[in-house]
Amino acid sequence: MEDNQNIDSEFIKGELLYTIFQNDIEHFSIAKVKVHGTNLEYNEKEVVVKGYFSSLQEGTVYQFFGKLERHAKFGIQFSVASYHTVIPDTKEGLISYLSSDMFYGIGKKTAKKIVEHLGETAVSKILNNPNILSEVPGLKKEARETIVKTLQENQGFEHVVVYLAKYNIGLRMAQKIYDKYKDETIDLLQKDPYCFVFDIEGFGFQTADMIAKKNGQSLSNPNRIGAGCIYILQRSVQDGHVYLPLAQCLQEVGVILRNPEQAISEEQITDVLSELNKEKKVILQHGNVYLPSLYYAEDGFASSVQRLVSNQIEEETTLADLMKIIGDIEEEEVLSYGKEQFHAIEQALKSKLMILTGGPGTGKTTVIKGIIQAYAKIHRVSIDPTSYEHRADFPFVLAAPTGRAAKRLHESTGLPALTIHRLLGWNGSESFEKDEHDQLDGKFLIIDEFSMVDIWLANQLFKAIPNDMQVLIVGDEDQLPSVGPGQVLSDLLENNRIPKVSLHEVYRQKEGSKIIQLAHAIKNDSCNIDLLQNDKDFSFIACRENHVVKVITQVFEKAIQKGLDVRDIQVLAPMYKTEAGITLINKALQDLINPKSKGKREVKVNDIVLRVGDKVIQLVNQPEDQVFNGDIGEVVAIFEEDENTDHVEQLVVSFDDREVVYERKDYINLMHAYCISIHKSQGSEFPIVILPVVSTYHRMLRKNLLYTAITRGKQSLIICGEKQAFLHGIKKLDTNKRFTSLKEQLSERLLEMPISQNNNKIEEEDISPYDFM
Numbered sequence: 001m002e003d004n005q006n007i008d009s010e011f012i013k014g015e016l017l018y019t020i021f022q023n024d025i026e027h028f029s030i031a032k033v034k035v036h037g038t039n040l041e042y043n044e045k046e047v048v049v050k051g052y053f054s055s056l057q058e059g060t061v062y063q064f065f066g067k068l069e070r071h072a073k074f075g076i077q078f079s080v081a082s083y084h085t086v087i088p089d090t091k092e093g094l095i096s097y098l099s100s101d102m103f104y105g106i107g108k109k110t111a112k113k114i115v116e117h118l119g120e121t122a123v124s125k126i127l128n129n130p131n132i133l134s135e136v137p138g139l140k141k142e143a144r145e146t147i148v149k150t151l152q153e154n155q156g157f158e159h160v161v162v163y164l165a166k167y168n169i170g171l172r173m174a175q176k177i178y179d180k181y182k183d184e185t186i187d188l189l190q191k192d193p194y195c196f197v198f199d200i201e202g203f204g205f206q207t208a209d210m211i212a213k214k215n216g217q218s219l220s221n222p223n224r225i226g227a228g229c230i231y232i233l234q235r236s237v238q239d240g241h242v243y244l245p246l247a248q249c250l251q252e253v254g255v256i257l258r259n260p261e262q263a264i265s266e267e268q269i270t271d272v273l274s275e276l277n278k279e280k281k282v283i284l285q286h287g288n289v290y291l292p293s294l295y296y297a298e299d300g301f302a303s304s305v306q307r308l309v310s311n312q313i314e315e316e317t318t319l320a321d322l323m324k325i326i327g328d329i330e331e332e333e334v335l336s337y338g339k340e341q342f343h344a345i346e347q348a349l350k351s352k353l354m355i356l357t358g359g360p361g362t363g364k365t366t367v368i369k370g371i372i373q374a375y376a377k378i379h380r381v382s383i384d385p386t387s388y389e390h391r392a393d394f395p396f397v398l399a400a401p402t403g404r405a406a407k408r409l410h411e412s413t414g415l416p417a418l419t420i421h422r423l424l425g426w427n428g429s430e431s432f433e434k435d436e437h438d439q440l441d442g443k444f445l446i447i448d449e450f451s452m453v454d455i456w457l458a459n460q461l462f463k464a465i466p467n468d469m470q471v472l473i474v475g476d477e478d479q480l481p482s483v484g485p486g487q488v489l490s491d492l493l494e495n496n497r498i499p500k501v502s503l504h505e506v507y508r509q510k511e512g513s514k515i516i517q518l519a520h521a522i523k524n525d526s527c528n529i530d531l532l533q534n535d536k537d538f539s540f541i542a543c544r545e546n547h548v549v550k551v552i553t554q555v556f557e558k559a560i561q562k563g564l565d566v567r568d569i570q571v572l573a574p575m576y577k578t579e580a581g582i583t584l585i586n587k588a589l590q591d592l593i594n595p596k597s598k599g600k601r602e603v604k605v606n607d608i609v610l611r612v613g614d615k616v617i618q619l620v621n622q623p624e625d626q627v628f629n630g631d632i633g634e635v636v637a638i639f640e641e642d643e644n645t646d647h648v649e650q651l652v653v654s655f656d657d658r659e660v661v662y663e664r665k666d667y668i669n670l671m672h673a674y675c676i677s678i679h680k681s682q683g684s685e686f687p688i689v690i691l692p693v694v695s696t697y698h699r700m701l702r703k704n705l706l707y708t709a710i711t712r713g714k715q716s717l718i719i720c721g722e723k724q725a726f727l728h729g730i731k732k733l734d735t736n737k738r739f740t741s742l743k744e745q746l747s748e749r750l751l752e753m754p755i756s757q758n759n760n761k762i763e764e765e766d767i768s769p770y771d772f773m
């Protein structure tokens with residue numbers, strides 16, 4: 001059995017002494033093993049093994065396959081790729097195995113009886129035919145069931161792990177697969193590996209294809225064609241598409257199915273797509289092919305928008321009253337709203353759903369505050385959340401897609417603001433607490449940074465909005481689109497029945513901001529080399545790619561000399577690799593700002609070293625700890641195994657308002673954040689931004705990317721690199737059109753609605769609020 005156990009034949013065989021760490025959800029464990037034998041040059045009596053295990057029993061002998069690794073702090077460990085229990089091959093050994101703690105209620109006597117009757121190959125005989133146990137005289141039904149169940153649970157998984165390892169499928173994926181198919185795994189893998197592509201997230205088409213080929217399956221098998229279609233659709237989601245046009249889908253599927261033996265025709269693919277459509281595994285609609293989750297998300301979102309806008313606002317305030325109210329607010333705030341701003345406030349109060357857009361410094365926040373104050377005056381409600389007995393009674397609900405954007409919204413309005421995920425009570429799985437059955441509390445919902453919201457989240461959010469809630473969407477359509485599929489904000493803006501107000505007049509520019517001037521020049525395609533002259537909040541340091549890292553470190557050195565807080569400076573770059581990429585910039589800045597020093601703890605995670613004092617960014621959502629993709633924090637402590645009651649190594653990161661404890665397997669969710677990607681900076685702002693722009697980035701340089709980057713800077717912006725690369729980049733539009741059908745869905749559904757007359761048309765041209773005071 002051992003020969004074909006694993007493509008990697010390095011093994012350690014030994015008895016499990018005790019488990020050091022165990023994560024029951026992920027099945028990740030670290031354990032101490034007494035070595036019985038190995039084919040490695042390893043002479044110690046014991047070894048620490050780590051990996052993903054279904055269940056490990058103390059006292060049981062296992063054969064672990066994998067490799068020895070040297071851990072910076074813990075020394076040598078064996079990283080397990082696959083394993084199986086060593087079934088003793090002597091009668092005595094087998095008897096003690098069957099009477100071990102693993103088999104609850106089976107004593108030595110019973111075990112002896114089984115072995116005497118079934119012989120040394122008892123285990124495989126039972127696994128092949130569980131009924132064989134009834135041949136053992138005097139064996140009770142419960143005992144028979146215990147033995148079969150225990151063997152199936154342990155051996156079953158191990159058997160699957162060993163089998164999958166032959167195809168280079170690791171323990172973690174094996175666990176996912178086994179959770180889904182249990183003992184049918186191997187049978188299914190042999191008969192139809194393509195079903196894994198449908199059922200198991202992350203199981204690639206190429207892997208299924210490789211397995212099928214090894215098993216000599218036909219390449220024109222409809223399941224293969226189906227899996228190819230699903231794979232191509234899943235891949236298109238990564239480019240932001242909601243669907244693929246049929247012709248494009250056929251062409252791309254044709255390419256991946258291509259093989260030298262047999263041509264797959266478009267007709268064959270079309271036939272399979274129609275079958276998949278019947279089974280609702282894809283949706284074919286108007287010549288477009290969708291994955292069902294995306295089709296229903298788009299459909300659901302469009303229907304929620306229709307539901308919301310078709311409900312009227314109960315009592316409308318007259319324009320005269322509104323002007324009076326806004327005039328009062330202007331007096332209280334000592335400011336005078338511009339015409340567009342006034343119009344935005346008026347329109348938002350009159351609309352069930354309105355979109356407010358505008359570049360930086362045009363007063364979006366000022367308008368949001370104005371809307372809240374005016375709403376409170378009209379409805380005679382307090383804007384002090386503490387004056388409400390129940391939190392649910394507070395009429396204003398503020399949310400944003402990221403933690404940082406929500407924090408900014410809270411800081412600028414003084415009102416509570418949450419991430420959309422938190423607002424909806426997301427628990428980390430696919431379900432949200434808030435939905436159409438249990439909708440949100442409140443009367444007025446404001447969602448900022450809406451350009452970052454993808455169609456899945458938009459659908460979840462909108463189904464949870466009750467009919468009597470007013471909604472204000474705020475965003476800047478010139479920024480990067482959402483990371484996830486769809487382009488919800490720009491599709492909404494295309495609909496002329498949804499009221500929208502766009503702010504153009506820049507207020508912050510009046511305070512002399514070159515950043516704002518630059519942002520608007522990029523927006524209006526009027527940026528030229530003259531605008532790149534240094535100013536009090538802007539400088540362009542010309543340098544070549546190979547000098548970028550040096551220039552950036554020099555800027556930091558200067559900042560440190562001047563006593564500035566380096567945490568206020570954020571480097572943003574578009575790419576990880578390359579000489580001026582995020583990885584090397586981070587490395588240089590870590591060496592400068594937080595170098596290795598005696599007494600300062602550190603851990604090695606793949607190619608990087610995380611050290612106490614490092615600025616780090618979270619790379620995935622970790623809702624159980626309320627820490628989300630893009631959150632930035634600082635490593636504040638590293639604990640060794642024996643320094644905490646959990647007996648595991650831990651790393652603690654302090655985020656704005658909480659400390660999160662990471663265990664080793666989660667360290668990969670962190671990365672240095674001295675320099676982060678522009679994509680990850682969406683929704684955040686920083687006092688000082690350094691932006692390297694060189695021609696080697698050319699593949700990435702686009703107008704919306706550079707616009708997003710420079711608008712992250714609040715006080716100062718330093719661009720370093722090549723002026724021509726920058727000027728060239730801002731002229732390049734994002735030509736990767738996303739395939740979405742929201743626009744069409746909305747125009748069909750809102751056909752009965754009147755065209756919104758007020759989109760940026762100010763009716764009462766010359767009336768000012770003062771006329772009514």
Ligand SMILES: Nc1ncnc2c1ncn2[C@@H]1O[C@H](COP(=O)(O)OP(=O)(O)OP(=O)(O)O)[C@@H](O)[C@H]1O
Pocket residue numbers: 335336337338341358359360361362363364365366367507508
């Ligand atoms: N009507 C106005 N009169 C005077 N100052 C204004 C007016 N509107 C906005 N401002 C000022 O202009 C600056 C930018 O406004 P605000 O922060 O509301 O813009 P924003 O669009 O939210 O900007 P950003 O997107 O960059 O955060 C603020 O200092 C604000 O006080």
